[in-house]
Amino acid sequence: MNKLKKDILAWITVIIFIVIIFVLYNRLEDQYMDLGEDAPIPIELHPLVEEKKDILLEQASNLDIEVVIIEKTRSIRRQNELYAQGRSKQGDIVTYARGGESYHNYGLAIDYTLQDENGEMIWDTQYDGNGNGESDWFEVAELAKNLGFEWGGDWNNFKDYPHLQMDFGLSINQLKRGLRPSYEENKE
Ligand SMILES: [Zn+2]
Numbered sequence: 001m002n003k004l005k006k007d008i009l010a011w012i013t014v015i016i017f018i019v020i021i022f023v024l025y026n027r028l029e030d031q032y033m034d035l036g037e038d039a040p041i042p043i044e045l046h047p048l049v050e051e052k053k054d055i056l057l058e059q060a061s062n063l064d065i066e067v068v069i070i071e072k073t074r075s076i077r078r079q080n081e082l083y084a085q086g087r088s089k090q091g092d093i094v095t096y097a098r099g100g101e102s103y104h105n106y107g108l109a110i111d112y113t114l115q116d117e118n119g120e121m122i123w124d125t126q127y128d129g130n131g132n133g134e135s136d137w138f139e140v141a142e143l144a145k146n147l148g149f150e151w152g153g154d155w156n157n158f159k160d161y162p163h164l165q166m167d168f169g170l171s172i173n174q175l176k177r178g179l180r181p182s183y184e185e186n187k188e
Pocket residue numbers: 071104109110111160162163164
């Protein structure tokens with residue numbers, strides 16, 4: 001009888017403990033949600049990304065490569081439209097990210113392409129316009145990586161050659177919850 005009482009007491013303790021953990025966890029989630037409301041989706045590039053983008057254009061220009069930025073911050077709506085392409089709409093698949101799942105949606109990514117001296121866009125990643133025996137596209141990717149960008153051409157499953165991003169150590173899930181990189185912390 002005594003053992004039964006002990007068992008019941010043990011179970012009650014465990015159940016109370018689980019309930020407390022559950023409540024605390026939900027409070028924590030709520031805090032993140034509050035933070036989400038305080039952290040709107042940016043409409044401009046993060047200042048550091050903007051700054052590094054300008055340096056990239058300058059460094060590429062010094063190598064006689066003209067880089068054109070074709071995409072910066074993207075709205076959630078536009079991301080959803082792009083996601084539909086090749087799925088519910090016609091065309092080739094251009095992204096694996098739904099609205100809110102791309103670093104473009106948080107002002108942390110840019111897409112680039114090249115331009116020749118006549119102002120024609122170059123999409124050929126093997127193009128060697130400056131004639132130094134190296135692909136201009138990859139030269140730009142190398143410069144960008146040295147500036148702290150992650151390059152989509154390095155991804156394993158879906159190679160996104162025009163894509164450059166800075167995640168500031170934040171996952172898409174954290175960004176979706178409303179966390180944002182602070183500029184001051186990352187300023188050099
Ligand atoms: Zn991109």
